Structures are given as C-alpha cells and as structure tokens.
Amino acid sequence: MSAxxxxxRISLTWLLVAQALxxxxxxxxxPLWILALWLGCAGxxxxxxxxxxxxxxxxxxxxxxxxxxxxxxxxxxxxVGLDAGVVLLVAAFLLKLLEMRSRRDALVLIFLGFFxxxxxxxxxxxxxxxxFSLLPVTALLAALIGLxxxxxxxxxxxxxxxxxxxxxxxxxxxxxxxxxxPRFGPLWSLPGPNxxxxxxxxxxxxxxxxxxxxxxxxxxxxxxxxxxxxxxxELYWRALTLERFDxxxxxxxxxxxxxxxxxxxxxxxxxxxxxxxxxxxQPWLFSLDVARTSLDSTRLMxxxxxxxxxxxxxxLLYGVESWPQAVREPQLDxxxxxxxxxxxxxxxxxxxxxxxxxxxxxxxxxxxxQALLRHFNQQPFSYTLRxxxxxxxxxxxxxxxxxxxxxxxxxxxxxxxLRAAGIPARVVAGYQGGEFNPAGNYLQVxxxxxxxxxxxxxxxxxxxxxxxxxxxxxxxxxxxxxxxLSDEQSFLEDSPFSPLRYRQFAWLNxxxxxxxxxxxxxxxxxxxxxxxxxxxxxxxxxxxxDGRLLALVLVGGGGLLLGALALWLFKPWQRERDPxxxxxxxxxxxxxxxxxxxxxxxxxxxxxxxxxxxxxxxxAAIEAFADLYEARRYAGEAIADAQLWRQLRLLRxxxxxxxxxxxxxxx
Amino acid sequence: MRTKLDACLSAVNQILLGKEPQVRLxxxxxxARGHLLIEDLPGMGKTTLSHALARVLGLSFQRIQxxxxxxxxxxxxxxxxxxxxxxxxxxxxxxxxxxxxxDEINRAxxxxxxxxxxxxxxxxxxxxxxxxxxxxxxxxxxxxxxxSQGGTFALPESQLDRFLMRLSLGYPGKAAERxxxxxxxxxxxLPRLEPILDHRELGLIQAEIPQVRASDALIDYVLRLVDxxxxxxxxxxxxxxxxxxxxxxxxxAWAFLAERDYVIPEDVxxxxxxxxGHRLRDQADPAGHGGSALVQWLLREVPAx
Numbered sequence: 001m002s003a004x005x006x007x008x009r010i011s012l013t014w015l016l017v018a019q020a021l022x023x024x025x026x027x028x029x030x031p032l033w034i035l036a037l038w039l040g041c042a043g044x045x046x047x048x049x050x051x052x053x054x055x056x057x058x059x060x061x062x063x064x065x066x067x068x069x070x071x072x073x074x075x076x077x078x079x080v081g082l083d084a085g086v087v088l089l090v091a092a093f094l095l096k097l098l099e100m101r102s103r104r105d106a107l108v109l110i111f112l113g114f115f116x117x118x119x120x121x122x123x124x125x126x127x128x129x130x131x132f133s134l135l136p137v138t139a140l141l142a143a144l145i146g147l148x149x150x151x152x153x154x155x156x157x158x159x160x161x162x163x164x165x166x167x168x169x170x171x172x173x174x175x176x177x178x179x180x181x182p183r184f185g186p187l188w189s190l191p192g193p194n195x196x197x198x199x200x201x202x203x204x205x206x207x208x209x210x211x212x213x214x215x216x217x218x219x220x221x222x223x224x225x226x227x228x229x230x231x232x233x234e235l236y237w238r239a240l241t242l243e244r245f246d247x248x249x250x251x252x253x254x255x256x257x258x259x260x261x262x263x264x265x266x267x268x269x270x271x272x273x274x275x276x277x278x279x280x281x282q283p284w285l286f287s288l289d290v291a292r293t294s295l296d297s298t299r300l301m302x303x304x305x306x307x308x309x310x311x312x313x314x315x316l317l318y319g320v321e322s323w324p325q326a327v328r329e330p331q332l333d334x335x336x337x338x339x340x341x342x343x344x345x346x347x348x349x350x351x352x353x354x355x356x357x358x359x360x361x362x363x364x365x366x367x368x369x370q371a372l373l374r375h376f377n378q379q380p381f382s383y384t385l386r387x388x389x390x391x392x393x394x395x396x397x398x399x400x401x402x403x404x405x406x407x408x409x410x411x412x413x414x415x416x417x418l419r420a421a422g423i424p425a426r427v428v429a430g431y432q433g434g435e436f437n438p439a440g441n442y443l444q445v446x447x448x449x450x451x452x453x454x455x456x457x458x459x460x461x462x463x464x465x466x467x468x469x470x471x472x473x474x475x476x477x478x479x480x481x482x483x484x485l486s487d488e489q490s491f492l493e494d495s496p497f498s499p500l501r502y503r504q505f506a507w508l509n510x511x512x513x514x515x516x517x518x519x520x521x522x523x524x525x526x527x528x529x530x531x532x533x534x535x536x537x538x539x540x541x542x543x544x545x546d547g548r549l550l551a552l553v554l555v556g557g558g559g560l561l562l563g564a565l566a567l568w569l570f571k572p573w574q575r576e577r578d579p580x581x582x583x584x585x586x587x588x589x590x591x592x593x594x595x596x597x598x599x600x601x602x603x604x605x606x607x608x609x610x611x612x613x614x615x616x617x618x619x620a621a622i623e624a625f626a627d628l629y630e631a632r633r634y635a636g637e638a639i640a641d642a643q644l645w646r647q648l649r650l651l652r653x654x655x656x657x658x659x660x661x662x663x664x665x666x667x
Numbered sequence: 668m669r670t671k672l673d674a675c676l677s678a679v680n681q682i683l684l685g686k687e688p689q690v691r692l693x694x695x696x697x698x699a700r701g702h703l704l705i706e707d708l709p710g711m712g713k714t715t716l717s718h719a720l721a722r723v724l725g726l727s728f729q730r731i732q733x734x735x736x737x738x739x740x741x742x743x744x745x746x747x748x749x750x751x752x753x754x755x756x757x758x759x760x761x762x763x764x765x766x767x768x769x770d771e772i773n774r775a776x777x778x779x780x781x782x783x784x785x786x787x788x789x790x791x792x793x794x795x796x797x798x799x800x801x802x803x804x805x806x807x808x809x810x811x812x813x814x815s816q817g818g819t820f821a822l823p824e825s826q827l828d829r830f831l832m833r834l835s836l837g838y839p840g841k842a843a844e845r846x847x848x849x850x851x852x853x854x855x856x857l858p859r860l861e862p863i864l865d866h867r868e869l870g871l872i873q874a875e876i877p878q879v880r881a882s883d884a885l886i887d888y889v890l891r892l893v894d895x896x897x898x899x900x901x902x903x904x905x906x907x908x909x910x911x912x913x914x915x916x917x918x919x920a921w922a923f924l925a926e927r928d929y930v931i932p933e934d935v936x937x938x939x940x941x942x943x944g945h946r947l948r949d950q951a952d953p954a955g956h957g958g959s960a961l962v963q964w965l966l967r968e969v970p971a972x
Contacts, residue, residue, distance in 0.1 A: 580884075584972055603932035603971040634882045635929040 007106050010156050011146030012049055014163075015109065016042055018139035019097065022116050023090065025132055029123045030087055031075035034094070037068065041094045048098075056098050064095055086119050106147055113140045125314070127522040138163050173561060180538070180554045183530050200280040201239050201429050201450060204251030207394075207408040210429075211385050214406070214481060216447035217492055217500045220431055221277040221286055222520050224442035230271065230288075232433050233477050234324065236453060236465060237286045237445060239430040241303040247344040248394060250412055250427050255339050260302040264290050264462075268325030276523045277316045283308045286430060286445075288322040289465070294532070295319070302336070303426075304328060304463075317528035328462040332424060340424035340457065348395040348416065355420030365423045365458055369466055372417060376410065376471040379403065383473035383484055407432075407476070410468035411452040424457040428465070433480050439510075440517035446500070448481050448492070580633055583644050587625060590652055591615075604629050621651040668872060669926055675723040675863045676924075682719040682856055683712050685843025689834050692941050693720060693808075695920035698876055701831020701913065702787050702807040704772075704945065709812060711836045714768060715853050717808040721766040724869055725862030726804070729764035731783075733775035735818065739782035743792050757794065762786050765802050769809040773819040783807065784826045804869060824946075831913050832938070833945035872923075879919040880929040888932050888971060889915055892939070895969050896947060902961060903948035910946050917942045932971040939966060 007015075023030075023038055047053035056064070068091040069079065076084040093116050096109045117133050117140075141163035142156070149159065200220065202209060221237075242250035275286060285298060285306040292300065295318040297309040306320075332340075362368040382404040390397040395416045398409050411427045418425035432451035434443035453467040470477045476484035482503075485491045492498050503509050529537075538550065588598035588607070596611040608626030612619035625647045632639040672694070679690050693716060696703045705713045714730070721728035731742055744760030761767065762783070769783055786792050787807050791800045809830065812819060827833070839847065847853075864872075881889075889911060897905030906914075915930075917938040922930045940962045947961045 581972065599967070600970045601936070601965075601967045603936065605931060605933050606936075606971075630931055633884045634880070634931045635927075636880055636882055 007100065007103065008146055008149050009049070009154070010149055010159050011106060011143050012045070013156050014139050014143035014146050014159065015097070015106065015113075016045070018110075018113055018136050018143050019093070021136035021139050022093070022113050022120075025120050025129055026086070026090065026116070026123070029083075030090060031071065033071050033075070034087065034090055037071075037091065038094050041097045045097050045100075055101065061095075061099060064098070068092075068095060082122060086122065089116060089119060103147055106143070110140050110144050110147075113143075125527060127519055127526075130522075130526075134167060138167050141166055169565075173558070176557055176561060178526075178529070179534075180550065180557065182550065182554075183534060200282060200447065203240065203282070204249050205242055205408060205427070205429055205452065206249045207387070207405060207412065210408040210450050210452060211387075211406060213450040214385055214448045215492065217498045218447045219278050219516075220280075220445045220447055220449065221275050222442050222444050222523070223273050223275045223286075223434065224440075224524075225271065225273040227272070229436060229443065230324075232479075233470075234288075235433050235443070236288065236428075236451070236467075237431040237434075238289055238291075238305055238428055239282075239286055240284050240305045240428075241455070242427040242429055242452075243303070243339050244342060245344060245412075245416065247347050250415075253339045253342075255335060256301065256303055256305075258302065262290070262300045262302050262304055263329045263331070264304070265327045265330075266290075266323045267327055268323060271322045271324065272319070273322075274317065274319045274524075276520065276528060277312055277318070279314050279316075280312050283311050285312070285316075285318060287320050289324060290326040290328060291320045291322045293318050293320045296532075302329075315523050315527050317524060317530075317533065329457070330460050330462045332457055332459075337424055340426050341419050341422070343416065343419050348393045350393075350396045350400055351413075351416060352420045354399070355417045358417070359421040365418075365421075365456065368421055368423065369418070369456060372414060373466070373468060373471050376414075376468050381410075381472045383469065383476060385485060407469040408452045410472060411454050414454045414466075414468045418454070418456050426455055428453050428455055432477060435480070437513045437517055437520070439513050440520050442517075442520060444516055444520075579641055580629070580644075583641065583648065584629060586648060587629070587651070590648070590655060591622070594655060604633075615655070618651065618654045621647075621654040625651050668868060671863050671868065672872070672924065678723045678860055678863065679716070679719045682853055682860070683716050683836075684846050685840045686712070686716075686836055689836055690716065691921075691924060692832060692834055692938065695917055695924055695938065696832045696941075697724070697804075697806050698872055698923065699831060699913075699916040699920040700804070700873055701917065702809070702829065704827070704830040704833040705808065705810045705836065706813065706833055707810070707836045709771075711838070712853075713808075713810040713836065714770060715857070716836070717766065717768040717810075718857055719860060720808070721768075722857060722860040723863045724766070725865050726765035726806070727802070728766050728768070729761040730768040730770060731761045732770045733772050733779065735774055735776060737775045737779045739779055742779060742782050743786065743794055746795055755795075757797070757799070759799070762792065763799075763802060765804055766806045766808065769807055771812060772809040773811040773822055775820065777820055777823075780820070780822065780826065783809075784829050788829055804866070804873070824948075827945045828907060828909060830945065831917060832941040834941055876916070876919050876923050879922050879927075881915060881919065882929065884972075885930050885932065885935070886915075888935060888969075889918075891969050892935070892965055895965060896943070896961075901950050901964070903950045906943060906946055910943060914939065914942045936966055936971070 019038070019042065023034070027035065044053060044056070048055060069088070072084050072087045072091060073079055076087055078084045079088065089112075093109070093112050096105070096112065100106055100109055113136065117136050120129060120133060138160065142160045145162055145166075146156070146159050201213070223237075240252060241256065243253035243256065244251045271288060273288075277285060285293070285295075285308060287293070287306050290300070290304055291306055293306060295308070295316075298306055298318070301307045308316075329336075358368055358371060362371050380403060383406055384404050385406055387398075387405040387409065388402045390402065395413050398405055399413050399417075408427075415425045415427050429450075429452050431445045431449045432453070433449050434445035436443055451469070453465060453469070455463045455465055457463050467477065473484045482491045482500075492500060500512075503512075542549070542553070584604065591607075591611045592598065594611075594615055596607075596614050598607055602610070604626045608622050612622045615622065625644070628639060628644055628647050631637045632641075632644060676687075676690060676694060679694075680687055683690060693703055693705075697720065703717075705716070707713055718728065720726075731737075740760065742760050742762050744758050744763065746755040746757050748754070749756040772780060772783070786801060790803075790805060791798055793799070811822065838844075850856075892914070893906045893911045896902045914935065918930050918934040921938050922928075922934045925934065927934075940959060943965075944959050944962050949961060
C-alpha cells in the first residue's frame with residue numbers, strides 16, 4: 001500500500017459543508033477561537049487538496065493539539081465536564097480534518113461529526129434545532145456516500161440528493177422507533193452545561209434577585225388545565241418557601257429538607273392540569289396549592305412544595321391535581337413554630353416597635369393582617385423594579401423611608417412584621433399568573449412572572465395566603481407585570497427585541513403565540529414522550545400490554561417495515577429465474593459499479609474483454625469468471641454453480657469497493 | 668487438422684492482403700457447406716479470393732463468366748450427337764467442378780441465373796430427363812457487381828436466400844495496398860499455391876462441424892435474434908427457417924475455426940452480418956439495402972445472454 005486510497009473530491013466538499021453545518025448551531029456555546037480554528041483548518045485543507053500546501057508535520061499537529069487543549073483549559077477553566085468536553089470534542093473534530101489522509105480517517109471524521117450533532121442537543125433541544133440538525137446529518141451522509149464514489153466524479157448534487165432520500169427513507173423507521181422503542185433511564189447522570197438554567201428561582205432570595213428575574217422573558221413553564229382556567233388572581237404557583245431570615249436574605253430553613261410529610265385535608269373542588277417545565281437546574285416543581293402528582297420520585301414536602309429527588313435538568317412533563325381550598329397544617333408543631341417565628345437577634349428596631357404596637361391594637365392575628373394590608377394600601381407605597389438602595393436595616397428603610405419596591409420587598413417586610421408580632425409566617429417564592437395562549441389553550445409562565453408572597457398561620461385554620469403586593473399594585477396580580485410597570489417603562493427594558501414587548505401588534509402577537517404553541521407541542525409530545533406517557537399511549541392502542549408484547553410489536557413492526565422495504569428494493573418478482581443468468585447479472589453489477597456497464601448485445605466474453613481492458617489490475621479475475629461461465633453455459637461442462645459463485649467472490653474481493661450511485665443506465 | 672486449416676487461411680491471406688476477416692468468413696462458409704456471394708466493385712479481388720481458396724483446399728476449379736447472353740446450357744452442359752456411336756453424348760458444363768466461380772452473376776438473365784441456383788440448391792442437375800449428381804464437395808462462389816451499376820439483373824430475394832453468406836471485400840488498407848503494389852502480380856502467385864487439404868480431410872472437417880456444440884442458451888440467443896426480425900416493426904419480413912439454420916451452421920463453422928468445440932454468442936455475432944445481411948429488408952425501404960443497419964440493430968439490442 002504505497003498510495004492510500006485518497007478522499008474523493010465530492011466527499012471532501014460535503015465534509016467541509018457538513019462541518020460548517022455541525023458547528024453553526026453550537027457557535028453560541030463555543031469560545032470564539034474555535035471559529036478561528038475552524039476557518040484555519042478548512043482553509044488549510046482546501047489548500048492541501050489543491051496541492052498548494054503540504055499536510056501538517058507531526059510537530060505542527062502536536063503543537064496544534066496542545067494549543068487547542070490549552071485554549072479549552074483557559075476558556076472553560078477545565079478539561080473535564082460537559083462544557084469543556086464539548087469544546088474539546090469540537091476542537092478534535094476540526095483538527096482531524098487536517099490530519100485526514102485515507103478513507104479510514106474520513107470515516108472517523110464523519111462519525112465524529114454525527115456525535116457532535118448529538119451533543120448540540122445538550123444545549124438546546126428546541127424544535128428548530130432538531131429540524132436544523134437534519135441538514136448536517138444529510139451533509140455527513142453525503143460525505144459518507146461521496147467517500148465511496150469515484151475520485152473523478154465532479155458534481156456534488158446527485159450525492160446530496162441520494163443522502164436526502166436516504167434520510168427521508170429513514171423517517172418511517174424513526175417514527176416507529178420513537179413510538180415503540182422502550183425508554184431506558186440514564187445509565188449515568190450528566191451535569192447540565194453551565195450556561196443552562198441561569199434564570200430561575202434560587203433557594204435563597206434577596207429582593208434584588210427577583211428584580212433580576214423580572215428582566216428575563218425566558219419561559220419558566222407551561223400549564224394546561226383540564227376544564228376552566230382559574231382566574232388570574234388565583235394562579236399562585238408555589239415553588240418553595242423561604243423561612244429563614246438573616247437580616248438581608250430570605251432562604252430555605254434546614255427544616256425544609258426534613259422528610260416530614262405534609263399535614264393537610266382536602267376540601268372543595270380539585271383542579272387538574274399538566275405542566276411542562278423548562279429545565280431549571282433545581283429540584284422543585286411548580287404547582288398550585290395543595291398539589292398531588294403522579295410523577296415518580298417526587299413528593300410533597302412539609303411546606304407543601306413539590307420536590308423531585310434530582311434537579312430538573314431537561315424539560316419535564318408532569319400531571320398535577322390541586323385542592324386550592326384545602327386546610328393546610330391545622331396544628332403547628334413546636335419545631336416549625338420556632339422556624340416560622342425566627343428573626344435575627346437584632347436590627348430593624350423601628351419595625352419591631354411598630355409590630356409590638358400593632359399587636360397591642362389588634363390582638364387577633366386576622367385583624368392585624370388586615371390592618372397591615374390597609375397600611376400598605378393607604379400609605380404612599382409604590383411598586384417599582386428600580387427601588388432606591390436600602391441601608392443596613394433594610395426592613396426599616398423600606399417600611400418607613402423609601403416605601404418603594406416590588407413583591408420581594410413587600411413579602412419580606414410583611415413576614416418580618418408578622419413574626420415580630422408573634423404570628424408564624426413565611427415568604428413563598430414562585431410565579432404568579434401567566435399568559436393564556438388561546439392557540440393551544442394553555443398558560444405560559446415566564447421568568448418575569450416570578451413572584452413572592454406571604455403565608456401566615458392561625459390555629460385550626462392553618463396556613464393562609466396573603467399578598468401585600470396586591471394592595472400596592474393590584475394590576476400586577478390581575479393583569480401582569482407589564483401593566484404594573486406601564487408608567488415606569490421598565491418592562492423588559494434590557495431586551496428591546498423581545499416579541500413580548502410588542503404585544504400591542506395583533507399579528508405579531510398571533511405569530512408569537514402560534515410559535516409558542518408549536519414549541520409547546522414539541523415539548524409536550526416529543527420531548528415529553530417518555531416512560532409513563534409512552535406506556536399510556538401504547539396501552540390506549542393495544543390495551544394492557546407487558547414488556548414482552550411490546551418487544552414483539554417492536555420486532556414485528558420493524559421486521560414488516562424492513563421486509564416491505566426489501567421487497568420494494570429487490571423486487572423478487574423481477575428476479576432472474578435462471579441461476580446462471582443470476583450469476584451473470586451479479587457479475588455485471590460488480591463491474592457496473594466500476595463504471596463498466598453491460599450492453600445488451602454483448603456476450604460474456606466480449607464484455608469481460610472490455611472490462612479487463614478498463615480494469616487491467618483485475619483482468620485475470622474478470623477473465624477467469626468469464627471463462628468459467630462460458631464453459632458452464634456454452635460448452636456444457638459440469639461446473640457447479642458454487643464454483644462460479646466462488647470465482648465471483650474472488651473477483652469482488654479483487655475489485656475496489658464502490659457504492660453505486662443510482663445510475664439509470666444499468667436499469 | 669486445425670493447423671492445416673490455419674495454414675490454409677494464412678496461405679490465402681498472403682495472396683489477398685489485409686482481408687483476414689473476410690477470408691475467414693469465406694472459409695467458414697465453405698466449411699459449413701454453404702455457397703458464397705461476394706458483392707463488390709470490379710477489381711477488388713473477388714476472383715483472386717475464390718481461386719486461392721480452390722487451390723489451397725485442393726478443389727477442381729471452374730469459372731463461368733456470366734453475361735447477358737449466357738444460356739443455361741452454357742452452365743450445365745449439353746448433349747451432342749456423336750456420329751461414331753450414333754448416340755447423344757453429354758458434354759458436362761463448367762458447373763461440374765468442385766468449386767465454381769460464377770463471376771458477375773447479376774449480369775446474366777434470370778433464366779440462366781436460376782439454372783445455377785437450382786443446381787446449388789439440389790446438388791444435382793437434370794438435363795434432358797437424366798439426373799446427374801454434381802461433384803462432392805460442391806461450392807459456388809458467385810460475385811456480383813453492386814445493383815446500382817448498369818446492365819445488371821438483380822437477384823430476387825428467393826435466390827439470395829440460397830447463399831449462406833454475402834460478403835463485401837472493400838478497399839484494402841493503405842499498408843496492404845502498398846505491399847500489393849510492391850509485390851509480385853497476384854495472378855503469378857496463384858499457381859504457386861500448394862493444396863494443403865485433400866478431399867478426405869475436407870470431408871472430415873465438414874462432418875465435424877455439425878458436431879460443434881450449440882447449448883440451449885445459445886439456441887435461445889439465435890431464437891431471440893430470429894424472433895426480433897419477425898416481430899420488430901422495422902423489419903420488412905423476418906428470417907426464414909433456412910436463415911436460422913444457416914446462421915447456426917455458419918456460427919458452428921466460425922467456432923470451429925476459433926478452435927472451440929462449442930458455440931458462443933460472439934460466434935453468432937461474428938457471422939451475423941454476412942449471414943443475414945442479404946436476407947433482411949428495412950420496412951421503410953423494402954426495395955433498398957437496409958440490411959446492414961438492421962444487422963447492427965440486432966447486434967446492439969438483442970440481449971446476447
């Protein structure tokens with residue numbers, strides 16, 4: 001093997017196109033130097049093909065490899081982990097292009113390309129990305145096909161057409177596998193990329209955190225109700241409760257992680273709905289009070305939040321039943337009472353004093369709460385996303401000096417006052433409201449719908465929800481953030497191009513809602529089609545079924561499909577009856593792949609002579625078969641067909657392997 | 668035996684330069700006991716070829732120059748009254764030779780032509796009630812000028828069919844013609860040719876040729892060819908069974924000359940133009956000579972396998 005089989009022009013063309021297409025959707029998640037590396041490698045490769053440049057030397061390759069490794073280390077801070085891993089993989093994918101000399105190298109590169117396409121889904125699994133990934137897959141297939149074509153073939157389009165039709169032919173099989181193939185749990189868990197789920201509620205809250213969240217139009221989750229959607233002012237989506245206060249921040253208490261079960265009694269009508277949640281990187285799920293879900297490895301914790309045993313790092317579909325009028329925890333045990341009355345040892349003296357005064361005026365907690373809400377309503381409090389800075393005693397500063405803030409300020413201050421007055425209370429963080437999408441009949445809840453409200457406890461009645469923000473800015477609760485901020489013009493001020501800012505244009509809004517509906521369907525029906533959903537669908541179709549039957553359906557369906565395909569491809573009813581004719585057809589097919597097509601008027605000997613002239617390296621094998629065939633067919637010698645097949649096999653091995661691109665001349 | 672055949676061929680090729688394929692076809696025609704029609708312009712070596720063949724095969728040779736006033740008796744012979752015996756004595760005509768060259772056959776009247784053609788087909792002649800067998804072997808090599816030339820009576824299809832092959836010699840190549848010009852006169856070379864085969868050997872070879880194996884697959888090919896001439900619209904009429912027999916016989920002889928004891932499609936294809944070219948007419952031009960275009964079509968389109 002002095003000369004390795006070179007990479008045909010068409011394959012190289014498609015490989016370069018495929019590489020561009022593979023990297024394009026990933027660019028947002030890759031450091032910039034990758035772009036430079038890609039352009040450099042592609043340019044060098046083209047120059048190599050044009051024989052204007054040499055292959056890189058071992059030194060150059062080693063240097064590039066070390067440089068790429070260092071680049072990954074400095075831009076990602078590590079060589080391991082998902083982020084760094086993907087960058088490393090892409091860098092390898094690019095550098096391999098330079099090193100590629102033989103068909104084997106090209107194969108490695110192509111399969112690496114398929115793998116890189118899949119890693120793209122780690123960052124983004126939306127419908128657009130999924131559809132786009134068909135392009136690099138087609139281009140990679142074209143490169144794979146081109147690899148088997150003659151080096152002199154010039155036109156790249158027929159190859160791409162063949163690749164496209166291959167992809168299309170794979171669609172039925174893909175659908176079948178999607179529907180029937182059993183979903184296995186992950187064998188190991190993969191931490192999500194770092195830049196994913198940056199927005200969302202955290203397990204502790206300073207007022208500024210929610211203000212940050214309110215600047216994001218990113219989707220938090222979608223919810224679809226069975227039956228009427230409750231009034232907007234009833235849609236308090238609980239995520240978690242914040243029971244510990246250190247003077248500046250509210251955070252989850254240590255009690256929140258205890259395996260205590262929630263104490264509650266169902267009452268009134270229940271609501272049924274399903275939620276498709278975006279990845280949040282946090283373990284809690286969103287629900288209306290008091291929720292019960294069928295999702296496995298999820299439970300209702302003692303503070304009535306739904307908690308999963310692992311973070312939601314990919315979009316998640318779950319069904320929920322909620323009892324909004326349920327009585328929650330009518331008896332409060334000592335530990336929780338202590339937690340929900342906890343205050344810092346000192347600080348905010350004015351507030352404490354005011355609370356003591358309120359307590360004297362209103363001995364009943366119910367009256368005290370009403371008085372407090374009246375205070376917020378009647379005093380000149382204002383709702384703004386740009387509150388003035390607060391000093392060391394933040395509650396004092398807010399209640400008596402600045403008097404402007406947003407939900408987190410009001411909820412935090414109110415809880416503080418209630419606790420100071422001896423009433424158990426806590427801050428609840430979550431989302432409020434949501435935009436109804438009539439196209440798909442569901443609610444979409446975005447990050448700017450993040451909200452904080454208050455729960456206080458009364459004996460026998462249990463926890464009661466109260467929202468001080470409603471007293472200050474009722475339009476926030478009834479209509480949403482945009483209306484609440486209409487004077488201030490601060491709604492999504494950092495994202496001037498967000499379509500959410502242009503809801504006043506009806507057609508744009510229609511378009512936006514329709515697009516969101518499409519994405520919802522994708523999440524709900526494609527990405528969300530996992531374990532339970534799959535089982536439910538299959539059971540609806542086939543009744544009760546177990547794994548064995550499922551396997552049978554899968555294998556049977558696949559077999560039928562492949563069988564039908566094979567029938568259509570090989571057309572056995574057109575098959576040559578005469579076994580010797582079949583032999584000759586096979587012979588002609590082998591030679592046709594090398595570009596020597598049999599012509600009707602040609603006898604075996606003439607054809608073999610012509611082929612031998614065009615393929616001198618294989619002349620001996622070609623003529624040996626023709627001689628044997630002639631002796632068998634015309635001289636009547638007793639030669640077994642098996643011997644002829646053996647000769648044919650020898651010939652096939654002698655010929656370089658070629659995939660035949662659909663060629664009408666041979667049909 | 669085969670080496671002697673090869674020697675015959677090379678001997679003829681030394682006389683008739685640069686015409687190996689035609690010489691081989693002519694040889695195959697004789698070995699298959701067929702008569703040969705050579706159609707070409709005057710002076711292309713038709714006579715030389717037949718004369719040389721007769722010499723190397725050791726056959727007695729007679730030449731009949733056909734003219735428009737040639738009578739059947741000039742070919743077959745006549746009975747002349749012998750005064751001594753007081754009886755009619757038959758004087759055999761030039762047809763009583765083993766190899767007869769009927770030169771410019773289409774210059775004679777149809778009556779004379781048919782006298783020759785009857786003799787060719789029957790292998791005997793009947794004159795004045797007496798049937799006389801012709802010698803064995805018996806070959807006729809007829810030459811004719813192209814029909815377009817003046818003073819010709821075209822042979823009717825029924826009579827063309829009697830010839831196993833029709834050949835056309837064509838102009839010699841440049842190198843062959845150079846050698847021809849530089850060398851001795853062909854006529855002076857001819858007498859120097861020694862007979863290579865004797866009658867017995869020729870008979871043996873001729874007897875061997877029908878033994879050349881034609882497998883079912885090959886017969887299928889011949890049938891496909893014949894069928895195509897009968898079913899395809901461009902053919903004015905199809906090949907007769909005599910035509911298909913002729914094709915197979917010629918192919919066998921060709922295979923024998925190629926030192927094979929079985930026939931392959933390439934043999935059929937090699938003799939096909941010569942054997943069927945004069946038996947076919949184009950539908951669009953039944954009077955003309957569309958034969959060779961039709962033969963090319965057959966060679967190209969009928970699957971050989």
